[in-house]
Amino acid sequence: xxxxxxxxxxxxxxxxxxxxxxxxxxxxxxxxxxxxxxxxxxxxxxxxxxxxxxxxxxxxxxxxxxxxxxxxxxxxxxxxxxxxxxxxxxxxxxxxxxxxxxxxxxxxxxxxxxxxxxxxxxxxxxxxxxxxxxxxxxxxxxxxxxxxxxxxxxxxxxxxxxxxxxxxxxxxxxxxxxxxxxxxxxxxxxxxxxxxxxxxxxxxxxxxxxxxxxxxxxxxxxxxxxxxxxxxxxxxxxxxxxxxxxxxxxxxxxxxxxxxxxxxxxxxxxxxxxxxxxxxxxxxxxxxxxxxxxxxxxxxxxxxxx
Amino acid sequence: xxxxxxxxxxxxxxxxxxxxxxxxxxxxxxxxxxxxxxxxxxxxxxxxxxxxxxxxxxxxxxxxxxxxxxxxxxxxxxxxxxxxxxxxxxxxxxxxxxxxxxxxxxxxxxxxxxxxxxxxxxxxxxxxxxxxxxxxxxxxxxxxxxxxxxxxxxxxxxxxxxxxxxxxxxxxxxxxxxxxxxxxxxxxxxxxxxxxxxxxxxxxxxxxxxxxxxxxxxxxxxxxxxxxxxxxxxxxxxxxxxxxxxxxxxxxxxxxxxxxxxxxxxxxxxxxxxxxxxxxxxxxxxxxxxxxxxxxxxxxxxxxxxxxxxxxxxxxxxxxxxxxxxxxxxxxxxxxxxxxxxxxxxxxxxxxxxxxxxxxxxxxxxxxxxxxxxxxxxxxxxxxxxxxxx
Numbered sequence: 082x083x084x085x086x087x088x089x090x091x092x093x094x095x096x097x098x099x100x101x102x103x104x105x106x107x108x109x110x111x112x113x114x115x116x117x118x119x120x121x122x123x124x125x126x127x128x129x130x131x132x133x134x135x136x137x138x139x140x141x142x143x144x145x146x147x148x149x150x151x152x153x154x155x156x157x158x159x160x161x162x163x164x165x166x167x168x169x170x171x172x173x174x175x176x177x178x179x180x181x182x183x184x185x186x187x188x189x190x191x192x193x194x195x196x197x198x199x200x201x202x203x204x205x206x207x208x209x210x211x212x213x214x215x216x217x218x219x220x221x222x223x224x225x226x227x228x229x230x231x232x233x234x235x236x237x238x239x240x241x242x243x244x245x246x247x248x249x250x251x252x253x254x255x256x257x258x259x260x261x262x263x264x265x266x267x268x269x270x271x272x273x274x275x276x277x278x279x280x281x282x283x284x285x286x287x288x289x290x291x292x293x294x295x296x297x298x299x300x301x302x303x304x305x306x307x308x309x310x311x312x313x314x315x316x317x318x319x320x321x322x323x324x325x326x327x328x329x330x331x332x333x334x335x336x337x338x339x340x341x342x343x344x345x346x347x348x349x350x351x352x353x354x355x356x357x358x359x360x361x362x363x364x365x366x367x368x369x370x371x372x373x374x375x376x377x378x379x380x381x382x383x384x385x386x387x
Numbered sequence: 388x389x390x391x392x393x394x395x396x397x398x399x400x401x402x403x404x405x406x407x408x409x410x411x412x413x414x415x416x417x418x419x420x421x422x423x424x425x426x427x428x429x430x431x432x433x434x435x436x437x438x439x440x441x442x443x444x445x446x447x448x449x450x451x452x453x454x455x456x457x458x459x460x461x462x463x464x465x466x467x468x469x470x471x472x473x474x475x476x477x478x479x480x481x482x483x484x485x486x487x488x489x490x491x492x493x494x495x496x497x498x499x500x501x502x503x504x505x506x507x508x509x510x511x512x513x514x515x516x517x518x519x520x521x522x523x524x525x526x527x528x529x530x531x532x533x534x535x536x537x538x539x540x541x542x543x544x545x546x547x548x549x550x551x552x553x554x555x556x557x558x559x560x561x562x563x564x565x566x567x568x569x570x571x572x573x574x575x576x577x578x579x580x581x582x583x584x585x586x587x588x589x590x591x592x593x594x595x596x597x598x599x600x601x602x603x604x605x606x607x608x609x610x611x612x613x614x615x616x617x618x619x620x621x622x623x624x625x626x627x628x629x630x631x632x633x634x635x636x637x638x639x640x641x642x643x644x645x646x647x648x649x650x651x652x653x654x655x656x657x658x659x660x661x662x663x664x665x666x667x668x669x670x671x672x673x674x675x676x677x678x679x680x681x682x683x684x685x686x687x688x689x690x691x692x693x694x695x696x697x698x699x700x701x702x703x704x705x706x707x708x709x710x711x712x713x714x715x716x717x718x719x720x721x722x723x724x725x726x727x728x729x730x731x732x733x734x735x736x737x738x739x740x741x742x743x744x745x746x747x748x749x750x751x752x753x754x755x756x757x758x759x760x761x762x763x764x765x766x767x768x769x770x771x772x773x774x775x776x777x
Binding site: 087088091095098189192195201290292297301302331332335338339341342343345346347 | 452454455456569575600601602603604605606608609610611612613614615616618619620621622623624625634635636639640642643657658769770771773
């Protein structure tokens with residue numbers, strides 16, 4: 082049973098990495114912008130966060146630096162696609178390639194650096210409950226922050242006026258424009274918030290999850306987050322569920338391998354992708370529901386006054 | 388108006404793409420020796436180098452960045468050792484991050500056209516492109532690490548990493564409390580399986596009750612995944628971890644969880660000073676020096692294969708932690724000395740597979756062909772090899 086508690090704990094931690102990035106991408110996609118540069122932003126944020134942690138010794142500052150780096154890169158992307166109307170997919174891919182190269186370049190002096198002692202966290206009282214304690218209450222605060230963010234985002238999108246405006250911009254920028262909203266600025270803000278959240282995810286990887294810097298260390302998590310957003314039909318709670326599911330199946334298949342279960346590891350390696358897609362497709366199988374949830378103008382440029 | 392705007396957009400787009408491409412592309416560095424006083428290296432009396440004027444130009448192709456702290460870093464240390472030893476007789480350069488694909492061929496041709504007459508390719512995937520370029524350039528000498536195809540002007544070299552794994556196993560077997568060891572494997576090829584088995588044999592030599600659990604990530608380099616794999620081994624009760632992947636993630640995870648682990652390929656102490664028990668280090672220097680000397684004095688011949696281990700100084704277990712008690716250190720030293728003088732043969736029967744069948748009868752030592760084809764787990768390793776280890 083102890084192993085089960087540890088599996089849950091590891092699942093929550095693995096899911097958190099994906100959740101931040103996927104929720105961020107959800108925000109900018111809700112505003113109608115697809116940013117394929119997630120992987121690049123996460124890598125640059127990872128090195129920015131790691132460098133900050135090395136010099137300041139403060140993990141929170143490092144996460145903030147990661148968020149800032151992500152937002153900055155997203156802003157550059159935003160200027161290109163929102164004001165200059167470049168192709169969102171091509172610009173996003175360019176951002177991804179640029180981020181991979183740039184992070185390797187600036188990260189060079191940090192490959193041999195190391196961080197100080199990593200703090201361990203526990204919620205007093207709750208952490209000592211058998212089974213539940215080790216499973217749920219000995220996590221890094223960002224794990225709980227991801228859950229809080231999901232709830233806040235769901236409320237924001239569906240219960241607040243600002244969220245309504247954001248969705249309107251993603252559904253029909255022309256109408257939002259006619260109503261007097263600045264579509265471009267709102268989209269830029271959404272893209273930057275998305276970049277910041279991807280940045281937090283990147284910095285979480287290099288500072289908390291796998292605390293060192295090596296080039297290319299994000300290793301595809303950005304792409305998984307992008308796919309997750311789509312398969313979760315742009316709903317925050319489903320994104321979080323998908324992230325945990327992916328993390329959970331990843332950990333479970335490693336656990337099974339360690340136990341010596343007779344399934345080829347290549348098949349098990351495929352499982353997280355398969356399981357996540359399957360579950361999310363099943364719960365989102367109603368095509369009308371997808372149509373309602375998919376931002377109508379996603380990926381399309383907007384020309385005010387046209 | 389529209390035209391200018393569009394042009395501008397295109398320029399911006401292409402510009403950012405070009406910048407990205409330039410940054411992800413291979414980076415090349417050249418280093419000429421700065422050592423003024425060349426050490427009196429083997430006074431080659433016979434024939435001096437055929438290319439009479441100038442130093443021997445030697446090029447290296449690396450698969451990763453020099454700063455990877457593992458595989459490529461170890462090769463670059465070897466290159467520097469050779470440069471230091473031979474001084475201004477050689478001029479070395481390297482190209483890092485050369486992909487194991489068609490690009491490698493272009494890089495090798497480039498190296499030839501720049502006048503390099505001895506070229507090292509440091510990863511398995513360069514085998515075919517290197518062979519092609521070698522056939523087109525018979526006057527250039529080619530050295531390929533970890534491969535098996537050769538030519539009149541191309542030979543292969545490798546190190547017995549499994550000897551390092553065995554020595555790590557000796558330490559692991561003595562340090563484990565749970566009697567469960569964990570290995571994060573990369574890709575189930577004979578080399579990696581051999582290392583896992585040797586690690587287990589080393590552990591069993593000091594602790595017969597030890598079991599090894601293996602988790603495959605099916606990649607050489609994916610730090611988050613390596614972390615997750617290591618975490619799951621720890622969750623399953625393993626308290627000493629080893630890895631055959633390219634990043635320090637496993638050591639880091641052990642450090643965070645208060646468990647023990649090893650460094651692989653290079654000294655990784657810095658990545659987890661509390662968890663680090665020792666590092667299995669590859670030392671390519673002696674071979675690179677030998678190859679360059681042979682090229683210099685004209686004794687270099689193609690077609691052969693060199694497989695060096697502890698005996699030749701190519702493998703060692705370094706930076707052994709103070710946590711390792713003196714009696715265990717003595718056992719480790721005995722193993723090291725045994726490997727050095729040849730009295731210890733790791734792959735000598737009786738060895739039983741984990742399906743209970745005998746794979747090596749008592750008294751019989753495995754030859755290199757046997758070692759190169761290992762596709763089974765030895766007794767003590769749990770599970771089956773993915774992809775059918777029959």
